[in-house]
Amino acid sequence: MFGHKPLVVTALLSVSFSALAEMNTAELTQEGDRISASIEQTATNSHAIVYQQGNEGVVNLQQLQGDGNQAVVTQRKESNQTDLVQSGSNNKADIQQTTYYNSVTASQVGSNNELLISSGEYLSSSTIRTNAQGNDNSITIKQSSDGNSLDYDVVGDANTVHIDQATMYETIAGTTVGNNNTVEIQQSGQYTGSIRLDQEGSFNSAFIDQASYEGASHTVMSQTGTFNNAYVEQLRHYAGSNTTLTQTGTGNSARVIQ
Helix, strand or coil, rough: CCCCCCCCCCCCEEEEEEEEECEEEEEEECCCCCCEEEEEEECCCCCCEEEEECCCCEEEEEEECCCEEEEEEEEEECCCEEEEEEECCEEEEEEEEEEEEEEEEEEEEEECCCCEEEEEHHHHHCCEEEEECCCCCCEEEEEECCCCCCHHHHEEECCCCEEECCCCEEEEEEEEEECCCCCEEEEEECEEEEEEEEEECCCCEEEEEEEEECEEEEEEEEEEECEEEEEEEEEEEEECEEEEEEEEEECEEEECCC
């Protein structure tokens, strides 16, 4: 795909690959159950592409001390796990999982990084944990189906978090620390959804849109600092909804629609 030192592997057990030079490309393809792939890249402008099809697959991908790196992970079938670490600036990561009982742990340290995590239409009981440290980073997460959970922590300024959760029994817990950060959450589905959001700093914004067609929605939000903005909309609820919103500081604004 990228024209630099491609490595393509089809395996049933495990693959480990390490790259130290600049502008490396690692492409791993695995099919089968209980497979694992490990990639470590310590350079700039490197690319890692992993495709796994099977149950109980594990991907461990580290791109360290480099800028302009890209990581793409695709896992199909059940009980798969991805662990991603990127350090540096202008890095990008795209992780996609399908079906049931999958998990993602992703960490990015640096500035101007992008993280995209997508759970497939038929995925349920997935767990996503993300951590970002730096400025001007972007995190986009989409989860579908039921029983999914998401935890995120963002430290830095001018970061953006966008989350879209759909269907049943979803939970979100997130923290941002810094200034000029924006969090947008859309949570909709058939039964109960819950959101807990904490923001510390100034000029931060949080926008939450919840809908539950046969259950209830719950939001607990806290903002500490100055000139922060909070907006919560909870409509289309069969069993009611509730919001607890706390703001501490000067020049803050809040609006709740139920």
